[in-house]
Amino acid sequence: MKLIQSLLLGVAAACAIGAAPAMSQQFIPILSYRIGPYAAGGSGYFGGAIDYFNLVNATGGINGVKLTWEECETEYNAARGVECYERLKKKNGGASTVEPLSTGIAYGLIDRVAQDKIPMTTFGYGLGASADGNVFRWVFPLGTTYWDQVAAMVAYLEQKEGGAAKLKGKKIAYLYHDSAYGKEPIGTLDALAAKDGFEALKIPITPPGTTQESVWLQVRQQKPDYVILWGFGVMNPVALKTAAKVGYPREKIIGVWWAGSEEDVIPAGSAAKGYVSAAFSAPGTSFPVMQDIKTKVYGAGNGNLEDKSRIGSIYHTRGVVYGILITEAIRNAQAKYGKGKVMTPEQVRWGLEHINLTDARIKELGATGMFPPVKTSCADHEGSGMVKFQVWDGSAFKPVTGFIAGDRALVRKLVEEAATKYAAEKKITPVDCSKEM
């Protein structure tokens, strides 16, 4: 009896010791993908996020609260991602927030996060309509949705042409990955075309897009003034190479952010020179925060990337920016609900709704120029909509603009229409953000 008692006590004590540190830590599940066709993106992005979390922990946490995380491999597969989410959501005191970096997984989680009351971020992708916080209470397409991105592209072209009126009568070809992802911005593009009087020529490319001769033949026949390339993966270098073959100037091709990483242009070799792509975070290691990561995280041997040359690459910095946004949201929540405490998912959701990263605040964080100011609200879960354009000079991406936004009022109108339709289909009663503080 004594023995059993002491054993039980021992186990209980061990549990208490094991559980105690977890109680004062903010848990973030990491649904990463480090194998499969999209591994380059997943390992860089989640590597960046973990590097930033490590940096936060190395510098004292968020008001003393350390971040903790656990990884789960999703292989970019919706079913695996859902399993990972379900496995991690209750662990270590509960998940604060979740980021799947996969449209398919995000779709599978939309209903679940609303039911479990865990906020989900879809940083730079996801359902366009989810920017409307009235309907999508628990989804945060932070930064920019695809809709705002295409609007910013049109704004960039207007800037290039010298005014909105100059785009009238022009022809813009929209070459897209023939999938839900590629179709997402078409509604916005059509609305913009109607407003600005340009012609939008929509040409689908069948995934994976390894041969595009017929597509570019069409481009040559139609002679569009610009080409928007909404590609993914191998489609992008092939598009640039084929464009070179048919003699379409690469300077007139503008790529989406999924077509704007080193991995997209280097395989195209010299054919990629002059190509412009969108980005909502800037790469490089010159930012103070990246320097800190290099010295304090990699210097201490805690770096997540095995290939050190990828520090500061597009995907890696994007992950760091995600880390910054999440920690800022938790910090906001702590400012309201108690500094130095572990926040519940509901409180983190409040924090995500009240992100206000001004230029001054971004400077404090040592990330000036890395990402645009972000200000979210109850109704606006996106917060920025700004995109930067960068040109590939053959060895690196060089910025050609600052962060610019498109016609956000028009996009917002479309977002609200789509969100209302979603609410009607799902029989959701939207909250009234004007009454909420």
Added chain:
Amino acid sequence: MLYREAGQFKSTYLADSAIFPLRQDRIAMAVLLAIAFIVVPLTATPYLFSAILIPTLILALAAIGLNILTGYAGQLSLGSAAFMAVGAFASFNFILRVPGIPILVAFVGGGLCAAAIGIVFGLPSLRIRGFYLAVATLAAQFFIIWFLTKVGWVTNYNSSGVITAQPIVVFGYRFDAPAPKYLLVLSIVALMALAAKNMTRGNLGRKWMAIRDMDVAAEVIGIPQMKTKLLAFAVSSFYCGVAGALFAYAYLGTVEPEAYNLDLSFRILFMVIIGGAGTILGSFLGSAFIVLTPIVLNVTVGWLDASGLHVPASAGSNLEVIVFGVLIIFFLIVEPLGIARLWSIGKEKLRLWPFPH
């Protein structure tokens, strides 16, 4: 010992041709059903329901569908995921466009649409077989996904090209918690598995097997080839269609056509091959193997990492795939006829134990 059937006499043909002629099997099945319907809902965690049990059951249903076509009727298909997509998108449209339609009727409707499309893509099976037929069903896979992406009407002109499953309401009861959803899925799967088992044991199943073993000989003994093959396609696609609708409604919620890609078709085919072609039990075992093994491996790697043995995340992910691949090859070498065959060998041994010949 366990399987001593001494004293179990059958006095009618009906008793002799029952699904479970042995009393032990009947008891085991009753216990299994009782566990699945009563014990599991009372004890399992939401994680078990919504991440393990529901997907395993749904994919087992799809595997039964493919098993009917490939395992019983011998027609190789690589389009199962596409037929699942038809079921899901058709159910969505039934609920959306037919006011007041009960959701279960919509699921059946989705299954019937899938069956109709299955018949169309089954037509080439009358002229070609084997690998050539696989290529024809591959065309179904690509065409259907392309069609669902292309035609705005099927997604109700959703700008993202996705469908969002409406809430499941049956007789006024809303299935939104994991446990009721599991019970609903389990009931549908159990009923359909029973129907499949009986179909394959009866006249129809024998016709399918005759076609599978040698279609010319089957025709000579008076089995109409066209009708039987197309029926196999229809029934198989119906099962896949219902599974697809459940996959969208009871599992994922919001679905893009890409969720039903070729990869899923292959996974279902692997379930049939590893579980055991031509057995209903094999569909369940195969589904459990394909769904659970990667998860178990992932958790194991996590444990190894936590217990001090530092495993870098990328190495862990790769290790998982390597072990999974090795396991598949191991099973296929040890028992090419699938896990279900291992089970029936074990059962034979038990019947003789402890006094083998």
